[in-house]
Amino acid sequence: MSSDQKKRIAEIRAQALDLTDTIKTLSELGEFRVRFLGRKSELTSILRSLKDLPEEERREVGKAANTLYREIEEALDFREKSLESMPSELTLDVTRPGIRPRIGAAHPTTKILESFEEVFTSMGFEVVEGPEVETDYYNFEALNIPKGHPARDMWDTFYLESPEAIQDKAQSSELRAQGEKERLLLRTHTSPVQVRVMEQRKPPIRIIVPGRVYRHENEDATHSAMFYQVEGLLVDEGITFAHLKATLMYAFRLILGEDRIFRFRPSFFPFTEPSAEVDVRCEYCEGTGCETCRGKGWLELLGAGMVHPNVLKKVGYDPDTVSGFAFGAGPDRIAMKKYGFTDIRMLYKNDLRFLSQFI
Numbered sequence: 001m002s003s004d005q006k007k008r009i010a011e012i013r014a015q016a017l018d019l020t021d022t023i024k025t026l027s028e029l030g031e032f033r034v035r036f037l038g039r040k041s042e043l044t045s046i047l048r049s050l051k052d053l054p055e056e057e058r059r060e061v062g063k064a065a066n067t068l069y070r071e072i073e074e075a076l077d078f079r080e081k082s083l084e085s086m087p088s089e090l091t092l093d094v095t096r097p098g099i100r101p102r103i104g105a106a107h108p109t110t111k112i113l114e115s116f117e118e119v120f121t122s123m124g125f126e127v128v129e130g131p132e133v134e135t136d137y138y139n140f141e142a143l144n145i146p147k148g149h150p151a152r153d154m155w156d157t158f159y160l161e162s163p164e165a166i167q168d169k170a171q172s173s174e175l176r177a178q179g180e181k182e183r184l185l186l187r188t189h190t191s192p193v194q195v196r197v198m199e200q201r202k203p204p205i206r207i208i209v210p211g212r213v214y215r216h217e218n219e220d221a222t223h224s225a226m227f228y229q230v231e232g233l234l235v236d237e238g239i240t241f242a243h244l245k246a247t248l249m250y251a252f253r254l255i256l257g258e259d260r261i262f263r264f265r266p267s268f269f270p271f272t273e274p275s276a277e278v279d280v281r282c283e284y285c286e287g288t289g290c291e292t293c294r295g296k297g298w299l300e301l302l303g304a305g306m307v308h309p310n311v312l313k314k315v316g317y318d319p320d321t322v323s324g325f326a327f328g329a330g331p332d333r334i335a336m337k338k339y340g341f342t343d344i345r346m347l348y349k350n351d352l353r354f355l356s357q358f359i
């Protein structure tokens, strides 16, 4: 009897002490304590039956059982302390409340760009892209803005090469003129892609060009030095200003909302004739002027017009046979109007408190 019980105590000892290190949570530890030390545990029943043993065995078995009881208790207390001091993530406790994963959100400008693509591709336009580092030729000359033209002042340009460097490279005046055409800059608008596409294709052409543009601007609530534009170009036989107006109104009501009010204002761009700008009425003051629209009552969204015959000729088209319309819109400004925030710089500050609202 005695040796049986001693053997059993040794087995319980091996089992219990080996297992304490595998306990991973406090609730597991509680179950373990009940299993090995509880009222119904084998060790407790050995201790209870001691009184039935002869004196000598009782002492021997009792000592071994009590020692084991204390050992298990100590091992469990030790494990409990180490579990409590562990960082909670390392302790898999399925009863703890979960951590909600952060859900990403698309940037507000991205959302507007996506809606442009959706609306215009549904009308048969194709999405194309062009280089952000452009030449003087595509950004200005081919768009009917020759060197020295006052309209160049409309776009404060980041040049990547100084005029002196070009002069130094060129030996003759011919080479100098060529160098100036190829002078590299950061594109100030997406309009150069109009020329690049027309050079390579024949009408009919229906494209939109989303992309980043750069201007040496003083930044303020509605001006950023790097911002997005979406260019649109449609060239075919018999295209008129009515097509331009109908297309823009249809698209902008879908993008900004049926209830928004727009106006076409005569304007000037060297590469379109006639030219217009499209504004959306300020929803806060309904056109009377407030702080949000800086007293103007309206916010400019885009420039547009009928492609200038000089531009068509430059790419080898016959302006007597084909005509076209073009527009260049500012999706950052459109995002401001759609989502109702008043400072364009919020789009480029990477403040998650702002950006995570646009899910």
Ligand code: FA5
Residues within 6 Å of the ligand: 188, 189, 190, 191, 215, 217, 222, 223, 224, 225, 227, 228, 229, 231, 269, 272, 300, 301, 302, 303, 304, 305, 326, 327, 328, 329, 330, 331, 332, 333, 344
């Ligand atoms: C142009 O850039 C012309 N290329 C647009 C065009 C294309 C006209 C085709 C005719 C035919 P503009 O400089 O006005 O035009 O800019 C167009 C739009 O870009 C503006 O209406 C405005 O929405 C946006 N925009 C202009 N400057 C900034 C700026 N600094 N920050 C944010 N958005 C701007």
